[in-house]
Amino acid sequence: MSSKPKTTATKESAKPALVPKLRFPEFRGAEGWKSKRLGDLFSDRQEAGLTGLPLLSLMDKEGIVPQEDSNRKNNSNSDKSKYLRVVPGDIAYNTMRMWEGRSAFVGLEGLVSPAYTVCEPKPGVHSLLFSYYFKTPQLIEQFRRYSQGLVKDTLNLKYAAFSQISTFIPTLPEQQKIAECLSSVDELIGAQARKVDALKTHKKGLMQQLFPQEGQTQPRLRFPEFQNDGEWEEVALGDIAEIKLGKMLDKQKHTSGHLLPYLNNLAVRWNEVNTSDLPKMYFIDRELDRFGLRAGDVVVCEGGEPGRAAVWDGRLPDLKFQKAIHRVRFNVPFEPKILVLHLENLAGTTAFEMLFTGGGIKHLTGETFSRLKIPLIPHAEQQRIADCLSSLDDLITAETKKLEALKLHKKGLMQQLFPSSEEFEA
Numbered sequence: 001m002s003s004k005p006k007t008t009a010t011k012e013s014a015k016p017a018l019v020p021k022l023r024f025p026e027f028r029g030a031e032g033w034k035s036k037r038l039g040d041l042f043s044d045r046q047e048a049g050l051t052g053l054p055l056l057s058l059m060d061k062e063g064i065v066p067q068e069d070s071n072r073k074n075n076s077n078s079d080k081s082k083y084l085r086v087v088p089g090d091i092a093y094n095t096m097r098m099w100e101g102r103s104a105f106v107g108l109e110g111l112v113s114p115a116y117t118v119c120e121p122k123p124g125v126h127s128l129l130f131s132y133y134f135k136t137p138q139l140i141e142q143f144r145r146y147s148q149g150l151v152k153d154t155l156n157l158k159y160a161a162f163s164q165i166s167t168f169i170p171t172l173p174e175q176q177k178i179a180e181c182l183s184s185v186d187e188l189i190g191a192q193a194r195k196v197d198a199l200k201t202h203k204k205g206l207m208q209q210l211f212p213q214e215g216q217t218q219p220r221l222r223f224p225e226f227q228n229d230g231e232w233e234e235v236a237l238g239d240i241a242e243i244k245l246g247k248m249l250d251k252q253k254h255t256s257g258h259l260l261p262y263l264n265n266l267a268v269r270w271n272e273v274n275t276s277d278l279p280k281m282y283f284i285d286r287e288l289d290r291f292g293l294r295a296g297d298v299v300v301c302e303g304g305e306p307g308r309a310a311v312w313d314g315r316l317p318d319l320k321f322q323k324a325i326h327r328v329r330f331n332v333p334f335e336p337k338i339l340v341l342h343l344e345n346l347a348g349t350t351a352f353e354m355l356f357t358g359g360g361i362k363h364l365t366g367e368t369f370s371r372l373k374i375p376l377i378p379h380a381e382q383q384r385i386a387d388c389l390s391s392l393d394d395l396i397t398a399e400t401k402k403l404e405a406l407k408l409h410k411k412g413l414m415q416q417l418f419p420s421s422e423e424f425e426a
Helices: 127-133 137-146 172-210 336-346 366-370 379-417 421-425
Strands: 034-037 042-044 056-059 063-066 084-086 091-094 103-105 110-112 116-121 166-169 233-236 241-245 258-263 280-283 298-301 309-311 325-330 373-376
Touching: 056 091, 056 103, 056 110, 063 103, 063 110, 084 116, 091 127, 103 127, 116 127, 127 172, 137 166, 172 336, 172 379, 241 366, 298 336, 309 336, 325 336, 336 373, 336 379
Parallel strands: none
Antiparallel strands: 034 166, 042 116, 056 063, 084 110, 091 103, 091 116, 233 373, 241 325, 258 280, 298 309, 298 325
């Protein structure tokens, strides 16, 4: 059903009611959504001085959580007398960041910083529905318009301005139905996200057992056919592979040669190379092989998130790489996936951090990288380890795609369950 205004203007509003593109069957013949100001729907909860309540934080994904669960440094003032009380059913928003949609439904009682505005729903308002509504592009644009300040870092949306914003609202039963639908999708998304996280945790634990720990020469876990094969040796990466840094970006904007796509550090994820929307630059003939990639090369980030790596599968034969990338090409029989797994296993450790130079901006120099010690595993055992963990990577990728599909499904639902930007401006 298309979204069309109904000419049912009331005393409360001069704007016509709306019918969204998608409605549940029981509401298809019901009256349209009516225009209301947010001040008619929410009051400003200003309850301070209740210092005995727990301190809460607003997180981008998790919403309102206990401060100790937020993994954030506690920067709160010891004097909590000005902190604001929130109760389940409220919506709290970051006054300085509401133009970005920084708001959350409140599920527990506690205190939030006075930098937040606390919205208490009035009778007939289902606040869970509005916690989704406040994340839609059309309302975020309204929040931006009504925020006061000269630049983004000073923009703020205080309740007085928030209360003047117009929106559209259905009857309470329809509000509840939409909220139940979207919260059910959120539960599916949450369950799928936990599944992905569990698989990643399992892989991390498995890698820690399949590769030697620091100071050891053999792993704690080996496949049965290799258990009596003795200890592994270590070798410097530069002794068994060529490490090549990519082409420096062409600041002269040359327009001769071959205009070809290239990899930068944004395209390289752990175990994955994203080839969508790759940048291009010109390469002359003598650079084609020098900065070329073959299937089986390992591409490693030099900067950005240095050390992040993936095996290139060769699907774009003309793909090149720029200075933000190291190309590792082995000159002895070696399974390239092992290098990626070794780096991934090291990630987050002191040994990994010692690979990088620089202060705030870290880099992985070719000289340091060439000295990296990697296990010289018999080739048959390399293949066995790589096959095992590659299967797990494939499973993680498949489950991650399911997670992204659920998020896309939710986004599509919200686009149809709420009035569009055009209707807000009509």
